[in-house]
Amino acid sequence: MPTADTRDRLTAAALDTVRELGVTAVSARTVAGRAGINQGLVFYHFGSVDNLMAEACRIETARRVAIYQDRFAVVSTLRELLDVGRQVHATERAEGNVTVLAQLLAASNGNPALRTATADALRLWTSQVEMVLRRVLGAGPLDGLLDPASLAHAVSAAFIGLELLDTIDSHAAEAALGELDRLGLIAEAIDNLGPVARRAVRAKLSHHVQTTVTSRVRSE
Amino acid sequence: MPTADTRDRLTAAALDTVRELGVTAVSARTVAGRAGINQGLVFYHFGSVDNLMAEACRIETARRVAIYQDRFAVVSTLRELLDVGRQVHATERAEGNVTVLAQLLAASNGNPALRTATADALRLWTSQVEMVLRRVLGAGPLDGLLDPASLAHAVSAAFIGLELLDTIDSHAAEAALGELDRLGLIAEAIDNLGPVARRAVRAKLSHHVQTTVTSRVRSE
DNA sequence: GTCTATAGCTGGATAGAC
DNA sequence: GTCTATCCAGCTATAGAC
Numbered sequence: 158m159p160t161a162d163t164r165d166r167l168t169a170a171a172l173d174t175v176r177e178l179g180v181t182a183v184s185a186r187t188v189a190g191r192a193g194i195n196q197g198l199v200f201y202h203f204g205s206v207d208n209l210m211a212e213a214c215r216i217e218t219a220r221r222v223a224i225y226q227d228r229f230a231v232v233s234t235l236r237e238l239l240d241v242g243r244q245v246h247a248t249e250r251a252e253g254n255v256t257v258l259a260q261l262l263a264a265s266n267g268n269p270a271l272r273t274a275t276a277d278a279l280r281l282w283t284s285q286v287e288m289v290l291r292r293v294l295g296a297g298p299l300d301g302l303l304d305p306a307s308l309a310h311a312v313s314a315a316f317i318g319l320e321l322l323d324t325i326d327s328h329a330a331e332a333a334l335g336e337l338d339r340l341g342l343i344a345e346a347i348d349n350l351g352p353v354a355r356r357a358v359r360a361k362l363s364h365h366v367q368t369t370v371t372s373r374v375r376s377e
Numbered sequence: 378m379p380t381a382d383t384r385d386r387l388t389a390a391a392l393d394t395v396r397e398l399g400v401t402a403v404s405a406r407t408v409a410g411r412a413g414i415n416q417g418l419v420f421y422h423f424g425s426v427d428n429l430m431a432e433a434c435r436i437e438t439a440r441r442v443a444i445y446q447d448r449f450a451v452v453s454t455l456r457e458l459l460d461v462g463r464q465v466h467a468t469e470r471a472e473g474n475v476t477v478l479a480q481l482l483a484a485s486n487g488n489p490a491l492r493t494a495t496a497d498a499l500r501l502w503t504s505q506v507e508m509v510l511r512r513v514l515g516a517g518p519l520d521g522l523l524d525p526a527s528l529a530h531a532v533s534a535a536f537i538g539l540e541l542l543d544t545i546d547s548h549a550a551e552a553a554l555g556e557l558d559r560l561g562l563i564a565e566a567i568d569n570l571g572p573v574a575r576r577a578v579r580a581k582l583s584h585h586v587q588t589t590v591t592s593r594v595r596s597e
Numbered sequence: 598g599t600c601t602a603t604a605g606c607t608g609g610a611t612a613g614a615c
Numbered sequence: 616g617t618c619t620a621t622c623c624a625g626c627t628a629t630a631g632a633c
Contacts, residue, residue: 177487178486178487179483179484179485179486179487179488180401180483180486181400181401181484181486181487181488182487256486259483259541260483260486262483262541262542262544262545263399263400263479263480263482263483263484263541264399264401264483265399265544265545266398266399266400266401266476266480266544267397267398267399267402268399268401272545275545276545276546279542279545279546283549299563302559302563303556303559303560303563304552304556304559306552307552307553307555307556308553308556308560310542310549310550310552310553310556311535311539311553311554311556311557313538313542313553314535314538314539314541314542314550314553315531315534315535315538315539316538317537317538317541317542318533318534318535318536318537318538318539318541319531319534319535319538321479321482321483321534321537321538321541322482322499322530322533322534322537324482324485324486325482325485325492325495325496325499326496326499329503329530330530330534332524332526332527332530333527333528333530333531333534334531335527336523336524336527336528336530336531337531339522339523339524340523340528343519343522343523346581347567347581349581350577350581361566361567361569
């Protein structure tokens with residue numbers, strides 16, 4: 158099946174180009190050249206360079222998310238979530254895939270084809286995170302006070318920003334990630350407080366926060 | 378002084394282009410055309426398109442940060458910080474300046490001239506955030522357990538990611554921001570706990586977290 | 598300082614041979 | 616399906632008139 162092979166080589170070459178040179182360096186010529194394939198085939202197989210990028214984004218994200226699915230599935234505490242988060246960050250930074258997503262996200266501005274592809278890709282990540290958060294938060298004292306879906310969006314966005322920061326200042330990104338780690342430990346400590354303190358926190362929270370949650374949910 | 382006027386018109390037009398069409402749409406022709414100026418002047422005044430973008434980034438960021446400086450200066454509690462954060466997000470989304478920074482950050486990949494400019498620009502924001510965090514955290518029960526500089530990087534990165542997310546899914550970005558708001562309220566509630574609970578939290582935290590902080594600081 | 602004109606290049610996209 | 620050849624648009628950068 159030589160067709161599939163060519164398509165695969167093109168999507169792989171496109172991702173490599175984004176990783177190493179940034180999205181601005183992507184063109185039918187550079188990508189095809191890297192794949193050792195004629196430039197015209199980009200248009201034969203994908204119609205346009207944007208479509209090639211969109212397809213590559215979809216395929217790669219699905220593949221990466223699938224890799225972590227098993228690890229996400231066994232997370233049940235905040236600390237475990239942080240551990241997995243660190244693993245994902247480390248691996249993805251080495252492989253450069255979150256960077257790819259960040260690049261495509263930026264390039265999606267005023268590019269409808271890419272926009273929907275990156276939105277779909279990001280949703281793959283957030284839905285995974287959301288499932289984990291739902292499980293982790295459901296067991297803790299904050300159950301019902303936070304919205305897992307919204308929090309998942311926040312986490313994903315933070316990850317994207319971190320990966321972008323990493324490309325221009327890796328030291329700062331490393332420090333930031335360590336700090337998030339420490340925030341997680343603090344959250345965990347609060348999670349492990351005795352029942353008296355838990356009730357105190359909940360009492361303080363439930364009024365204002367609960368009303369915020371319900372009003373937001375109602376408006377959706 | 379007609380020179381400065383032309384330079385200003387070019388940097389302004391460059392930023393407008395990034396805002397409305399994304400960084401990929403920036404070229405000497407599009408920018409100069411928008412400014413109603415001849416294309417060659419980009420090279421006369423700035424030497425290259427990259428340099429124009431870098432300069433525009435520097436100028437604009439300095440201007441935006443200066444606008445919020447007064448507001449940052451009076452922040453002394455976590456809730457006030459969140460309020461200012463919301464204001465910044467709302468204003469910057471309307472004006473599109475954080476989006477510009479996010480775009481340039483992505484475009485900095487493999488572009489040394491832009492890279493240093495965006496790194497400088499981001500540092501302007503983080504140093505502001507750091508000052509505020511130092512003040513806010515110093516008054517709270519977490520004083521000494523968190524590193525304001527690292528946390529400032531994390532906050533800035535999260536903002537960048539949010540603004541990027543906003544361009545492809547504004548609903549998700551809004552939800553994420555609301556959730557961060559709620560996290561802030563929770564933190565504030567903990568901040569306002571009685572002295573007994575405070576001591577309990579600190580006791581839980583201080584061992585593990587403190588050692589993490591000191592080991593990190595020592596390694597720098 | 599600003600304009601016109603242009604050289605030289607790269608990129609998107611298509612036609613047609615194989 | 617893949618390649619060669621090609622057209623055309625748009626881009627960077629410079630030279631030279633004003």
